[in-house]
Amino acid sequence: MQTVQRRTLPLRLPRVRPGGVLPILAILAVLLVLVGIRQPDFLAPPSLMSFLGRSAPIILLAAGQYFVIVSGEFDLSVGSLVTAQVVVAARLIDSDPTRTWPVVLLLLVFGALVGLVNGLITTRLRVPSFITTLGMFLILVGAVYLWSDGAPKGGLSEEFRRFGRRAFEDVPLLGRVPYALLVLLVLAAVAVLLMRSDFGRTLVAVGDNPRTAELSGVRVWRTRTIAFILSGLAAAAAAILLGGYSGVSFQAGAGLEFGAITAVVLGGVALGGGRGSVVGAMLGALTLELLFALMNFYGVSGALRSTVQGAIILLAVAVSATRSSSR
Amino acid sequence: MSALSLLPARRPVPGVFVALTLTLAIGWLVVLLDGGQLFNQSTTVSLLHVAAGLGLVAVGQTLVILGGSLDLSVAYVISLSTLVAAETMNGSDGALLPAIGLALAVSAGVGLLNGLLVTKLRVNAFIATLGVGLLLKGYLDNGYDGPAGTTAPTLVQSLGYQRIGPVPLSFLLLVAVTAAAWFALSKTRFGHHLVAVGGDPEVARLSGVRNDRILVTAHVLCSMCAGLAGIYLASRLGSGAPRVGTEGLYDLESIAAVVIGGTALAGGRGGVIGTVGGVLLLASIDAIFNQLEVDAFFKQVIRGAIIIAAVAVYARRAMRKAAA
Numbered sequence: 077m078q079t080v081q082r083r084t085l086p087l088r089l090p091r092v093r094p095g096g097v098l099p100i101l102a103i104l105a106v107l108l109v110l111v112g113i114r115q116p117d118f119l120a121p122p123s124l125m126s127f128l129g130r131s132a133p134i135i136l137l138a139a140g141q142y143f144v145i146v147s148g149e150f151d152l153s154v155g156s157l158v159t160a161q162v163v164v165a166a167r168l169i170d171s172d173p174t175r176t177w178p179v180v181l182l183l184l185v186f187g188a189l190v191g192l193v194n195g196l197i198t199t200r201l202r203v204p205s206f207i208t209t210l211g212m213f214l215i216l217v218g219a220v221y222l223w224s225d226g227a228p229k230g231g232l233s234e235e236f237r238r239f240g241r242r243a244f245e246d247v248p249l250l251g252r253v254p255y256a257l258l259v260l261l262v263l264a265a266v267a268v269l270l271m272r273s274d275f276g277r278t279l280v281a282v283g284d285n286p287r288t289a290e291l292s293g294v295r296v297w298r299t300r301t302i303a304f305i306l307s308g309l310a311a312a313a314a315a316i317l318l319g320g321y322s323g324v325s326f327q328a329g330a331g332l333e334f335g336a337i338t339a340v341v342l343g344g345v346a347l348g349g350g351r352g353s354v355v356g357a358m359l360g361a362l363t364l365e366l367l368f369a370l371m372n373f374y375g376v377s378g379a380l381r382s383t384v385q386g387a388i389i390l391l392a393v394a395v396s397a398t399r400s401s402s403r
Numbered sequence: 404m405s406a407l408s409l410l411p412a413r414r415p416v417p418g419v420f421v422a423l424t425l426t427l428a429i430g431w432l433v434v435l436l437d438g439g440q441l442f443n444q445s446t447t448v449s450l451l452h453v454a455a456g457l458g459l460v461a462v463g464q465t466l467v468i469l470g471g472s473l474d475l476s477v478a479y480v481i482s483l484s485t486l487v488a489a490e491t492m493n494g495s496d497g498a499l500l501p502a503i504g505l506a507l508a509v510s511a512g513v514g515l516l517n518g519l520l521v522t523k524l525r526v527n528a529f530i531a532t533l534g535v536g537l538l539l540k541g542y543l544d545n546g547y548d549g550p551a552g553t554t555a556p557t558l559v560q561s562l563g564y565q566r567i568g569p570v571p572l573s574f575l576l577l578v579a580v581t582a583a584a585w586f587a588l589s590k591t592r593f594g595h596h597l598v599a600v601g602g603d604p605e606v607a608r609l610s611g612v613r614n615d616r617i618l619v620t621a622h623v624l625c626s627m628c629a630g631l632a633g634i635y636l637a638s639r640l641g642s643g644a645p646r647v648g649t650e651g652l653y654d655l656e657s658i659a660a661v662v663i664g665g666t667a668l669a670g671g672r673g674g675v676i677g678t679v680g681g682v683l684l685l686a687s688i689d690a691i692f693n694q695l696e697v698d699a700f701f702k703q704v705i706r707g708a709i710i711i712a713a714v715a716v717y718a719r720r721a722m723r724k725a726a727a
Contacts, residue, residue: 150529202715202717203714206656206658207714211659211708211711212707213707218701218704218706221700222701336482338530341527347530382544385537385541390531393524
């Protein structure tokens with residue numbers, strides 16, 4: 077973590093680099109302390125592991141959204157993509173375990189394809205991504221209802237659901253390790269490696285200044301399209317975990333796009349692109365989930381969740397905005 | 404948000420009306436071949452009613468988008484405004500004017516909050532208005548399970564259902580609001596400043612425009628337009644409805660209408676006349692599909708595709724002009 081010091085003003089505190097993960101780690105620590113005071117059991121390894129497993133889908137979505145946002149675009153279609161994936165999976169598997177793996181593969185292809193279409197429309201047809209992905213949102217929701225005549229059909233196989241709800245039990249020290257957590261760890265590692273590769277640097281450069289990137293020989297359109305594909309793939313992974321955990325419904329992915337964007341922003345990633353880390357985005361999602369858990373412990377009505385979510389985003393962004401603008 | 408901002412100005416207004424005319428012509432033909440009639444009284448009336456609701460929101464949305472901002476909280480402002488209006492009226496005509504005043508005042512307050520967050524705290528407009536929207540959503544979800552309050556009968560009879568020939572009073576209200584917004588944008592200092600702020604905030608600031616004040620005003624006006632749409636919807640429904648704004652997708656549809664109407668999403672270019680064209684286009688497509696008895700879900704798929712295609716056509720034209 078780099079800090080920027082100003083010699084001319086020795087009294088100033090060391091500044092946190094905008095886009096760094098320190099602020100979100102601080103918030104996360106405060107929330108953990110608050111949870112620890114109210115509900116010490118929650119921090120015991122088994123329940124903490126379960127919590128991390130439950131949070132895996134939104135963390136994956138935040139990572140996917142990060143790729144798109146850091147490249148300077150938005151993906152508003154991920155929530156509807158998750159819903160579509162879950163409904164499609166249920167209908168195609170139709171409770172037949174032998175179809176599990178082909179369908180998992182199909183979901184990944186489907187996610188990548190939706191990302192590809194989003195990316196190409198945004199970059200080649202020059203439609204603002206806000207509109208592209210909003211249109212995709214309408215298309216996906218409409219199509220999935222149309223295809224299933226208004227009620228989800230079929231069912232997920234036990235094997236499919238395993239990813240979302242099962243765990244390795246009786247693990248020493250940790251108690252239990254949900255499959256979802258393992259999936260998350262692997263994919264998070266891939267995301268971090270990806271951001272450290274040439275592609276990651278290019279992606280950030282594209283978000284920071286597309287014109288400069290273009291002039292230095294980057295194919296901006298291709299880089300951004302890949303970001304959309306990654307977001308689609310993340311949505312597919314999230315859908316597999318989420319479908320396994322909470323089952324099939326038309327509400328499976330409702331509102332998740334805004335949750336993911338909130339998480340990304342909370343994690344210090346600048347909207348408009350070019351700043352922030354994928355770890356920050358994923359920590360942002362974890363913080364958001366922990367906040368909701370905390371609200372449960374304090375008996376805050378579930379309906380007020382969104383009010384608190386709104387207040388938190390505004391606070392987080394206002395604080396970071398005033399900080400970066402006073403540089 | 405897009406490379407469009409680098410391209411020279413264009414005159415997008417006629418485009419959407421050409422598309423509207425084509426849509427209506429083709430729609431009329433297809434409906435005729437299907438054995439129906441597109442321009443009968445009831446279809447026209449319902450088309451104009453749909454346009455009135457969406458149009459009021461979209462005209463307000465045009466103002467903030469022109470200023471380079473955005474308002475994602477309008478759907479919740481609409482729901483809130485139906486409740487404030489209907490609960491204050493509580494079925495009595497006596498409370499009609501205070502109720503309308505209160506609903507508009509509450510909406511203006513939300514707009515003020517949006518505007519201050521965007522300008523004073525420098526929160527990205529997307530996040531600021533999303534955050535405020537979530538605040539309102541929590542309040543609505545927590546306090547209301549279903550419809551509440553009763554709209555004053557006079558309001559229902561006038562704004563809700565009164566019409567002159569095939570033209571509903573509510574559509575005339577939209578025309579009046581659009582005319583006012585058009586006047587403000589093209590004839591007043593506020594309008595010129597707003598477009599300047601949306602075009603290049605730094606240049607506007609250096610030329611002496613008070614950016615913050617202009618943007619806050621635009622946000623207040625946008626929210627009041629949403630509040631007005633809420634009052635109209637309350638008069639149609641006869642009561643306050645906590646989810647009417649979100650279920651109607653007024654946030655996303657209003658932005659879509661603005662963009663289809665040729666206003667640049669990045670700000671600085673466009674106008675309310677185009678927006679009304681965009682609204683009429685969306686409402687016409689809706690009416691044609693209703694006449695053809697197209698499946699509601701299929702309608703949504705087509706609508707998504709049309710929104711993307713319409714914007715792509717604009718972007719293409721802008722690119723060609725830039726190349727020429």
